[in-house]
Amino acid sequence: MADTCEFCEGTMEYRHILARFRYLKETIYIENVPVWICNHCGEQYFEAKVYKRLEAIARQRHVIQRTITFPLAEFDMAIAA
Numbered sequence: 001m002a003d004t005c006e007f008c009e010g011t012m013e014y015r016h017i018l019a020r021f022r023y024l025k026e027t028i029y030i031e032n033v034p035v036w037i038c039n040h041c042g043e044q045y046f047e048a049k050v051y052k053r054l055e056a057i058a059r060q061r062h063v064i065q066r067t068i069t070f071p072l073a074e075f076d077m078a079i080a081a
């Protein structure tokens with residue numbers, strides 16, 4: 001992963017965030033997702049293995065999701081693909 005943003009050349013930081021993820025026609029929120037994020041424009045990059053896991057979580061969302069004010073799943077609760 002390059003450590004500068006390809007859009008604005010800001011610095012990319014590795015963080016864990018509450019990620020919004022689109023799957024099929026639903027938007028789900030997943031806590032504690034590791035992501036590269038630009039500290040200037042906020043652009044987010046998921047690594048391929050993380051993205052795959054987000055998809056796995058999305059498929060299992062009705063099993064692992066807990067409800068607060070919106071559907072929320074925990075990244076660490078996903079079964080590794």
Ligand SMILES: [Zn+2]
Nearest residue numbers: 005008038041
């Ligand atoms: Zn940027």
